[in-house]
Amino acid sequence: MDETKLLVGRGLTKRYGGVTALADVSFELRAGEILGLVGPNGAGKTTLVDLISGAQAATAGELLLRGQRLTGPASRRARAGLGRTFQYPQLALHLSVRDNLLLGRHAQRHNTPWRMIAGAFTGVVRPQRAADREGVRQLAHELGIEGLDREAGDLTLGEQRLVEVGRALGQNPVVLLLDEPFAGSDAQGVAGIADVIRTVQRRGHAVILVDHNVDLVARLVDRVLLLDRGRVAFDGEPAECLASPQMQQVYFGSTDADEDEDDAATAAVAGDASAGADATAPTDDSVPRQGRVEDVRS
Numbered sequence: 001m002d003e004t005k006l007l008v009g010r011g012l013t014k015r016y017g018g019v020t021a022l023a024d025v026s027f028e029l030r031a032g033e034i035l036g037l038v039g040p041n042g043a044g045k046t047t048l049v050d051l052i053s054g055a056q057a058a059t060a061g062e063l064l065l066r067g068q069r070l071t072g073p074a075s076r077r078a079r080a081g082l083g084r085t086f087q088y089p090q091l092a093l094h095l096s097v098r099d100n101l102l103l104g105r106h107a108q109r110h111n112t113p114w115r116m117i118a119g120a121f122t123g124v125v126r127p128q129r130a131a132d133r134e135g136v137r138q139l140a141h142e143l144g145i146e147g148l149d150r151e152a153g154d155l156t157l158g159e160q161r162l163v164e165v166g167r168a169l170g171q172n173p174v175v176l177l178l179d180e181p182f183a184g185s186d187a188q189g190v191a192g193i194a195d196v197i198r199t200v201q202r203r204g205h206a207v208i209l210v211d212h213n214v215d216l217v218a219r220l221v222d223r224v225l226l227l228d229r230g231r232v233a234f235d236g237e238p239a240e241c242l243a244s245p246q247m248q249q250v251y252f253g254s255t256d257a258d259e260d261e262d263d264a265a266t267a268a269v270a271g272d273a274s275a276g277a278d279a280t281a282p283t284d285d286s287v288p289r290q291g292r293v294e295d296v297r298s
């Protein structure tokens with residue numbers, strides 16, 4: 001087995017009745033790698049994260065984590081080393097920020113049922129508490145999270161995201177799955193989350209980062225997996241992805257070459273010799289601004 005391959009997905013497929021959300025998606029994630037998962041609304045990004053984390057069962061395909069088949073529910077996969085955040089943060093809203101962050105550390109330490117039972121019997125729990133509280137204090141400091149006694153339900157969306165990312169980091173995940181972590185975050189939140197990503201990378205672990213902001217993703221990641229209608233449209237370096245005809249096709253529905261041909265054809269019919277020389281981005285406002293290629297190249 002190639003030791004650098006942390007996570008491998010092969011032929012991952014998810015069907016909901018007649019809807020195919022994901023079709024035969026394969027990918028590899030190496031140690032220390034940050035993989036950006038991009039694509040327009042409905043491309044299948046969250047579905048792929050759900051299949052990896054075990055939040056949903058795949059219709060077909062397999063996953064290998066460090067060469068071992070990754071199966072079973074989300075709790076088992078979390079113990080195996082997967083940490084994740086959600087498109088809509090899922091904190092324990094009635095608990096304090098501190099307790100939410102502590103949950104991540106507990107999940108990491110008691111990473112097997114046997115250790116959980118052994119910990120309870122050997123009294124390891126009590127002295128560990130002080131270390132946990134100090135660890136959480138440090139983590140909060142590094143991420144710029146203030147007010148540890150506040151209830152999670154009183155936080156802004158951006159603050160909740162940061163706490164959720166911190167909780168996932170506390171698990172010391174082998175693979176951290178971040179589903180749109182920057183949405184609703186201010187500059188400080190974005191910086192904190194970017195720090196978390198780099199910390200995971202420094203540990204020799206890996207991150208899958210889902211976001212609509214292709215520009216931001218391209219700056220943070222080593223590789224990009226572009227999904228379109230449930231299929232992999234591009235897998236490669238960020239700069240190549242941004243410049244690729246696939247990117248153009250996915251976000252515009254046509255490539256520059258297609259547009260040149262279309263414009264030339266229209267010009268020929270209209271008798272306009274100058275048209276078609278400069279194929280520019282469509283001005284149709286029905287195309288969502290978010291993720292437009294001209295936005296991300298600026």
Ligand SMILES: Nc1ncnc2c1ncn2[C@@H]1O[C@H](COP(=O)(O)OP(=O)(O)OP(=O)(O)O)[C@@H](O)[C@H]1O
Pocket residue numbers: 016019020021039040041042043044045046047048
């Ligand atoms: N529970 C479900 N039942 C039926 N169809 C679903 C279900 N969940 C997702 N889908 C469909 O699967 C496809 C992929 O959805 P998914 O949420 O994975 O896309 P996405 O790329 O994450 O989109 P977004 O960026 O909007 O979050 C979409 O067509 C969606 O409507």
